[in-house]
Amino acid sequence: MEIKSIGIVGAGAMGAGIAQVFLVSGYEVLLLDQNESALTNAQESIRSGLNKLAEKGKMSAQETEAAFGKLYLISKTANFENCDLIIEAIVEDLGVKKALFKDLEGIVSDECILASNTSSLPITSIAAALQKPERMIGIHFFNPAFLMSLVEVIPALQTREGLGDEIADFLRKCDKFPVVVKDTPGFIVNRIARPFYGEAVRIYEEGIADPATIDWAMTTLGGFKMGPFALMDFIGHDVNFAVSNSVFKAFFYDARYKPSLTQQRMVEAGYLGKKSGKGFYDYSPDAVKPAPFEDANLGKLVVERIVIMLINEAADAMYLRIASRDDIDTAMTKGVNYPKGLLQWADEIGIDTCVRKLDQLYNVYHEERYRCSILLRMMAAKQQAFY
Numbered sequence: 018m019e020i021k022s023i024g025i026v027g028a029g030a031m032g033a034g035i036a037q038v039f040l041v042s043g044y045e046v047l048l049l050d051q052n053e054s055a056l057t058n059a060q061e062s063i064r065s066g067l068n069k070l071a072e073k074g075k076m077s078a079q080e081t082e083a084a085f086g087k088l089y090l091i092s093k094t095a096n097f098e099n100c101d102l103i104i105e106a107i108v109e110d111l112g113v114k115k116a117l118f119k120d121l122e123g124i125v126s127d128e129c130i131l132a133s134n135t136s137s138l139p140i141t142s143i144a145a146a147l148q149k150p151e152r153m154i155g156i157h158f159f160n161p162a163f164l165m166s167l168v169e170v171i172p173a174l175q176t177r178e179g180l181g182d183e184i185a186d187f188l189r190k191c192d193k194f195p196v197v198v199k200d201t202p203g204f205i206v207n208r209i210a211r212p213f214y215g216e217a218v219r220i221y222e223e224g225i226a227d228p229a230t231i232d233w234a235m236t237t238l239g240g241f242k243m244g245p246f247a248l249m250d251f252i253g254h255d256v257n258f259a260v261s262n263s264v265f266k267a268f269f270y271d272a273r274y275k276p277s278l279t280q281q282r283m284v285e286a287g288y289l290g291k292k293s294g295k296g297f298y299d300y301s302p303d304a305v306k307p308a309p310f311e312d313a314n315l316g317k318l319v320v321e322r323i324v325i326m327l328i329n330e331a332a333d334a335m336y337l338r339i340a341s342r343d344d345i346d347t348a349m350t351k352g353v354n355y356p357k358g359l360l361q362w363a364d365e366i367g368i369d370t371c372v373r374k375l376d377q378l379y380n381v382y383h384e385e386r387y388r389c390s391i392l393l394r395m396m397a398a399k400q401q402a403f404y
């Protein structure tokens with residue numbers, strides 16, 4: 018696999034960020050968007066991103082000029098003819114993505130690798146639209162792509178043997194931290210992170226603690242960079258609820274991934290978070306930030322419950338061979354800045370304690386969402402640890 022020229026379709030937040038990654042690594046990048054203003058905005062954001070690297074002394078002025086000189090804004094897919102790799106970052110719509118890849122396949126060489134940056138669509142399903150589905154792969158960057166080092170690499174069922182590892186090697190050379198993941202809903206990060214939001218909302222719905230208190234507990238006691246409510250407001254409830262919904266549906270409505278009514282109502286009301294001026298918090302200029310109830314016992318209970326649910330998800334992902342132990346732990350620390358790997362955290366808490374706490378929740382609620390991962394149960398019985 019030799020990559021010299023990279024095509025990117027979609028010049029939105031992700032396409033522009035991904036383009037910058039490859040330009041900095043010395044590749045030629047052809048960027049396409051159906052919307053001309055998206056292209057010029059992307060060009061500006063890449064220019065300013067490269068300038069910042071120069072200001073910080075990470076690249077010389079000549080290097081940034083050379084990198085910027087390798088960016089080509091294009092208007093037709095026909096221009097991708099000589100690309101070795103094309104990454105799609107367009108609208109999250111299976112039909113539109115399939116149509117794009119069919120079109121691309123008629124233009125590029127047989128060796129050209131076709132990749133999707135989708136967050137929630139099955140790569141296998143996109144690959145099914147291709148004549149040569151063995152060349153299709155998921156390359157899932159995190160936002161902003163030039164800052165976040167994690168990249169999930171997702172071979173489809175049809176992807177040729179070895180392509181996942183080749184793409185991972187290539188991404189390592191571009192200073193990224195790739196993890197190879199099975200093509201399952203939410204891949205690693207969006208799957209394992211569900212309880213960070215879902216369990217936090219549940220605790221709030223039950224009146225155990227309010228958003229400000231839960232956020233205080235998770236940041237001050239739990240060590241997370243942002244609390245779940247501040248983070249949901251930041252991501253946008255429309256986006257976050259859509260991911261929750263798609264993961265829930267994709268798991269054939271497994272109750273463990275059930276989205277919350279609270280969040281649905283917020284979306285219906287247009288309380289989308291920071292971008293709409295109101296979410297769980299008020300973002301109007303004269304808003305007073307609500308004070309958390311800083312009770313150490315309550316805070317500990319909140320952190321323990323959310324972290325235990327995250328650990329349960331991480332253990333299940335390892336049990337179902339979605340990814341390896343090390344990849345699961347580094348994905349969460351590098352992809353979403355968790356204070357430590359969840360499986361390492363499980364060891365620190367003690368596997369038997371994790372099982373006991375999950376069983377306590379299950380016994381109280383009798384709900385499937387609290388069912389303990391079989392892996393944790395087996396490990397507790399054998400007194401094993403992840404590390």
Ligand code: NAI
Binds near residue numbers: 107134160
């Ligand atoms: P965006 O809305 O910022 O950008 C999408 C761009 O694609 C727009 O400029 C649009 O004009 C263009 N576009 C749409 N259909 C097109 C077509 N058929 N041909 C050419 N251009 C087309 O979206 P964003 O956030 O950059 O997301 C893009 C993809 O990346 C989606 O699949 C999304 O799931 C995925 N993703 C998004 C992340 C995020 O945090 N925003 C994170 C990781 C993946």
